[in-house]
Amino acid sequence: MKNIAIFASGNGSNAEAIARYFANYKNICVKCVLSNRHNAGVHQRMEQLNIPSYSFSKEEWQDAHKITDFLKKENIELIVLAGFLAKIEKPILSAFQGNIINIHPSLLPKYGGKGMWGHHIHEAVIAAGETQSGITIHYIDENIDEGRIIFQTSCDVLPGDTPDTLAERIHKLEHRYFPEIIEKILGKEI
Numbered sequence: 001m002k003n004i005a006i007f008a009s010g011n012g013s014n015a016e017a018i019a020r021y022f023a024n025y026k027n028i029c030v031k032c033v034l035s036n037r038h039n040a041g042v043h044q045r046m047e048q049l050n051i052p053s054y055s056f057s058k059e060e061w062q063d064a065h066k067i068t069d070f071l072k073k074e075n076i077e078l079i080v081l082a083g084f085l086a087k088i089e090k091p092i093l094s095a096f097q098g099n100i101i102n103i104h105p106s107l108l109p110k111y112g113g114k115g116m117w118g119h120h121i122h123e124a125v126i127a128a129g130e131t132q133s134g135i136t137i138h139y140i141d142e143n144i145d146e147g148r149i150i151f152q153t154s155c156d157v158l159p160g161d162t163p164d165t166l167a168e169r170i171h172k173l174e175h176r177y178f179p180e181i182i183e184k185i186l187g188k189e190i
């Protein structure tokens, strides 16, 4: 069994899309969800899907040894960041080197880096008059949004778009492609 741990800080719509996609797989399993926020929407979504979700404190994420041990005990093969907004510290990075991926709601390297998350990205894309945006799935390294890119796909930014309408279009792309790309990574196809 290939076990996935999802890290999420917010609403958790990507975590849910991934969990639903793999729900009936015999060889791939979303084993657990870890969060840095005990009141994140993702916990409720996971409860409905019977997937254990846990919240760790700021100090636990900063020290990261307890979390690393937990992930090892759970036999995790791939860590998937789906709207996770805290830093991944060295102990986790080195224990899972090359096995941590993130989704980012822009065409990196554009609109990445510190402060660029969620609606801030869509606001910046619209303010800059971009006609295209999209999603990037990438490996993570010690620098924010800089690891090797695995997959990108784009969508139009339409006249009259607000950050919310653009976010909705981007979320549709994320839900469609993220689970498929995870499957390909676990199958060593990409």
Ligand code: GAR
Pocket: 008, 010, 011, 012, 013, 014, 015, 082, 083, 084, 103, 104, 105, 116, 117, 118, 170, 171, 174
């Ligand atoms: C997603 O759009 C994800 O790409 C983005 O947060 C959203 C989380 O939505 N991540 C980042 O901005 C990371 N820099 P969700 O909680 O509904 O899955």
